[in-house]
Amino acid sequence: MTGIADVAxxxxxxxxxxxxxxxxxxxxxxxxRERVLDAVDRLGYVPASNAVGLxxxxxxxxxxxxxYVHRWFFAAVLEGIQQVFLDSGDDLLLYNAMPGSxxxxxxxxxxxxxxxxxxxxxxxxxxxxxxxxxxGALERPVVSVVGEAGPDVIAIDDVAAVTIAFEHLRALGHxxxxxxxxxxxxxxxxxxxxxxxxxxxxxxxxxxxxxxARHVPSAVDVAGGFAAATRLLTAPGPRPTAIIGTCDEVAxxxxxxxxxxxxxxxxxxxxxxxxxxxxxxxxxxxxVKQSPFEQGARAARVMLERIAGRESLIEGPxxxxxVLRTSTGPA
Amino acid sequence: MTGIADVAxxxxxxxxxxxxxxxxxxxxxxxxRERVLDAVDRLGYVPASNAVGLxxxxxxxxxxxxxYVHRWFFAAVLEGIQQVFLDSGDDLLLYNAMPGSxxxxxxxxxxxxxxxxxxxxxxxxxxxxxxxxxxGALERPVVSVVGEAGPDVIAIDDVAAVTIAFEHLRALGHxxxxxxxxxxxxxxxxxxxxxxxxxxxxxxxxxxxxxxARHVPSAVDVAGGFAAATRLLTAPGPRPTAIIGTCDEVAxxxxxxxxxxxxxxxxxxxxxxxxxxxxxxxxxxxxVKQSPFEQGARAARVMLERIAGRESLIEGPxxxxxVLRTSTGPA
DNA sequence: TTGAAAGCGGTACCAC
DNA sequence: GTGGTACCGCTTTCAA
Numbered sequence: 001m002t003g004i005a006d007v008a009x010x011x012x013x014x015x016x017x018x019x020x021x022x023x024x025x026x027x028x029x030x031x032x033r034e035r036v037l038d039a040v041d042r043l044g045y046v047p048a049s050n051a052v053g054l055x056x057x058x059x060x061x062x063x064x065x066x067x068y069v070h071r072w073f074f075a076a077v078l079e080g081i082q083q084v085f086l087d088s089g090d091d092l093l094l095y096n097a098m099p100g101s102x103x104x105x106x107x108x109x110x111x112x113x114x115x116x117x118x119x120x121x122x123x124x125x126x127x128x129x130x131x132x133x134x135x136g137a138l139e140r141p142v143v144s145v146v147g148e149a150g151p152d153v154i155a156i157d158d159v160a161a162v163t164i165a166f167e168h169l170r171a172l173g174h175x176x177x178x179x180x181x182x183x184x185x186x187x188x189x190x191x192x193x194x195x196x197x198x199x200x201x202x203x204x205x206x207x208x209x210x211x212x213a214r215h216v217p218s219a220v221d222v223a224g225g226f227a228a229a230t231r232l233l234t235a236p237g238p239r240p241t242a243i244i245g246t247c248d249e250v251a252x253x254x255x256x257x258x259x260x261x262x263x264x265x266x267x268x269x270x271x272x273x274x275x276x277x278x279x280x281x282x283x284x285x286x287x288v289k290q291s292p293f294e295q296g297a298r299a300a301r302v303m304l305e306r307i308a309g310r311e312s313l314i315e316g317p318x319x320x321x322x323v324l325r326t327s328t329g330p331a
Numbered sequence: 332m333t334g335i336a337d338v339a340x341x342x343x344x345x346x347x348x349x350x351x352x353x354x355x356x357x358x359x360x361x362x363x364r365e366r367v368l369d370a371v372d373r374l375g376y377v378p379a380s381n382a383v384g385l386x387x388x389x390x391x392x393x394x395x396x397x398x399y400v401h402r403w404f405f406a407a408v409l410e411g412i413q414q415v416f417l418d419s420g421d422d423l424l425l426y427n428a429m430p431g432s433x434x435x436x437x438x439x440x441x442x443x444x445x446x447x448x449x450x451x452x453x454x455x456x457x458x459x460x461x462x463x464x465x466x467g468a469l470e471r472p473v474v475s476v477v478g479e480a481g482p483d484v485i486a487i488d489d490v491a492a493v494t495i496a497f498e499h500l501r502a503l504g505h506x507x508x509x510x511x512x513x514x515x516x517x518x519x520x521x522x523x524x525x526x527x528x529x530x531x532x533x534x535x536x537x538x539x540x541x542x543x544a545r546h547v548p549s550a551v552d553v554a555g556g557f558a559a560a561t562r563l564l565t566a567p568g569p570r571p572t573a574i575i576g577t578c579d580e581v582a583x584x585x586x587x588x589x590x591x592x593x594x595x596x597x598x599x600x601x602x603x604x605x606x607x608x609x610x611x612x613x614x615x616x617x618x619v620k621q622s623p624f625e626q627g628a629r630a631a632r633v634m635l636e637r638i639a640g641r642e643s644l645i646e647g648p649x650x651x652x653x654v655l656r657t658s659t660g661p662a
Numbered sequence: 663t664t665g666a667a668a669g670c671g672g673t674a675c676c677a678c
Numbered sequence: 679g680t681g682g683t684a685c686c687g688c689t690t691t692c693a694a
Contacts, residue, residue, distance in 0.1 A: 332671090334670090334671055334672080335671070335672060335673095336671080336672095346671090346672080346673090347673080347674080347675095350672070350673060350674080351673090351674090354673080356673095356674090357674085378671080378672070379670085379671050379672070381670090381671080381672095382670070382671035382672040382673090383671080383672060383673080384672090385670090385671080385672070385673090386671080386672045386673040386674080387672085387673065387674095
């Protein structure tokens, strides 16, 4: 292995000078610097990161703890995070902490304790108290995307998102509106999902439409939305004229269910989601768009600030806004 | 920070003994071991991994280089890999190397060169020559899942998979069969996709059905399948009675296209995919199932062997087999 | 502006 | 069995 000693030797300087020349800190004559840099690429020298880490106390790595990777939202967040760290030069340690899994316990009990990172980005974590304590013990910055694992949180305003969907439907004249989601039996996404449900209920109440409100709990994925919508649309009594899905996957499930039942969208029932999932365009789904990729990137940038010891503020909630497609129409 | 010196002091032994007691190598009296272990959890001692790394030359981390994270297949592989490393105790470094991106170049030029891992799992990598050279320079084991970045490759046999789909359709009496995929304009998944296309063409030829074969290139996702199927099904001339999608996402796109055109599945057209995507069941898609999660897990286990210096063999291609649902029927 | 040397936190060889 | 000690490769005083 070629180390900094080799570089120093080839450049005819001491290790100390070589180190300074490379880190850019401290005085080095430009002549010396030149020779060092030259030696570096003659030898193809790459600093041993654990040696650097040992000496500086910094790891130049960031941890990302995330419940799933196979859901659209999470995958996009992860890619956004990665992109920023790719050009800050930080390595990314992945911790896939599925709620309730043994793996998750291992991560909190063992992996995080090793502190192989300078900071931790928590995505949709929804930690319990014990987990929160672990995060605190880290003594390292924690930035969250959706879910509240510390002071720095990046997420859309769920109430605002639901309000946008709701008002769009109201403007089209809908009154019998249903909400799919909230109370996912598997308890994932629980907090976000519940916030959205409560926002919906409040909105209906304030509009004097409380009795026209419907709600079917749904697992937060396509199959869940399909099942929930099937129940909703085959239930006795007047059929709702519009459905809000707690996210696009649920709304897409609802679209499939409606088609399966021979119902036309938006003729018989209008559909709105939240997300702007990659499939939303294929399904013509009207939705409240958000950008998980951008949220991940923003979280990563905030993390870089925190690691650098800067306390710059987070500038408000992440953006979201209506994207009109063909799944909504007049009541 | 509490180090091994503190543990040794509290246990009343030397650093050397403490180290031995913890690593389990070398002679330590059980009395001493007991006291050390005791000290460890009184102090909540966790070894500093970079110090360990410096001293041993091992990182206790594994890199995973993967083109995407937001596709079903890749996400599942990643989760499979993570699961195994979670209980081997190895950290997982993620390198999201999207083909053609600047990030990918950075990864190959800078990140990998740091060698912060004991081995690298390459998922669907399809590296070019320069990239392959970089991997070689790593001097660390490389295990691939789909794509050929070294001697150890875990993947299904694409020819076998296509043959299964083909023979299923033939048994139902289909002759005008189309293949969607192959020649993805974005050039991702290029090798796999092409292998499947060629297998299809050979099969049709051998069955004397060459002139009944159709082929429409498709991007390897739902939107791509939708577009390709729409073209195929609205083209002049006799309509194919069956379609093989290069993967389930493409086949699902085709299902949506068929419905959009008022065609019934499988009445007017039968559909088969490859994968058993999580949406396949919702769409009733008949498919050649494979398990990317299991492939990832297997790759991780092989990696553990290689890191340990063992040369155990890979036991043949990953499994795949037909899953019958409702998207295929008699010609 | 530069170099010697003392760590950083472990591991492992070697003598006792 | 156990302890002293020389590294692992780099950064960072401190003195020159």
